[in-house]
Amino acid sequence: MIQGILSIAGKPGLYKLVNSGRGSLIVEQLGTGKRMPVSQRDRVISLADVAMYTEGDDVPLSAVLTSLKEVAGGEAVDAKALDEAGLRDFFAKVLPDFDRERVHLSDIRKLLSWYNLLIAAGVTDFADPEPQEAEESADAAGE
Numbered sequence: 001m002i003q004g005i006l007s008i009a010g011k012p013g014l015y016k017l018v019n020s021g022r023g024s025l026i027v028e029q030l031g032t033g034k035r036m037p038v039s040q041r042d043r044v045i046s047l048a049d050v051a052m053y054t055e056g057d058d059v060p061l062s063a064v065l066t067s068l069k070e071v072a073g074g075e076a077v078d079a080k081a082l083d084e085a086g087l088r089d090f091f092a093k094v095l096p097d098f099d100r101e102r103v104h105l106s107d108i109r110k111l112l113s114w115y116n117l118l119i120a121a122g123v124t125d126f127a128d129p130e131p132q133e134a135e136e137s138a139d140a141a142g143e
Contacts, residue, residue: 001125002047002062005030005118009043014117030121047114052107053099061111065126068094068115075119079109 006015006027015027018035025038038044051058068076071093079087084105091098091108118126 001127002065002118002123005047005123007045007047007050007114008038009045011042014047014114014121030117030123052095052111053102054095055097055099059095062126064095064111065115065118068111069124069126072115076112076115079112 004017006017006025008015008027014030015038016030017025018028019026021037023040025044026035027038028035047061050061052061052064071090077090082090087105087108088100091103091111118124
């Protein structure tokens with residue numbers, strides 16, 4: 001599940017939200033486990049809020065990562081190993097109706113990088129929790 005996994009502008013890698021305080025977040029870098037504070041000034045994006053452009057409706061990143069896992073099997077292809085045409089061909093297997101004008105090559109490279117970081121950190125379930133399951137968890141926590 002990618003809920004609680006963050007990308008921070010200007011900082012490499014992905015981060016797991018550990019705690020939030022007044023005016024800052026405490027995050028842990030995936031892979032290294034190094035913790036650090038992140039201020040309100042930093043641009044923080046939750047992977048659960050990211051979507052990819054398609055010819056129809058935008059597709060949530062969780063669905064794209066799940067499809068990538070089915071296509072790649074384990075670790076994804078190294079984005080640096082393929083040329084532009086190779087990357088676009090590979091991504092067309094993952095998301096056949098992606099918008100070729102609005103999804104840039106850098107977006108595909110970042111997606112593959114994020115996927116590999118998540119797999120290396122042991123995050124292999126990308127699906128968002130079902131609303132009913134989330135409600136049951138909230139009810140159980142409140143008792």
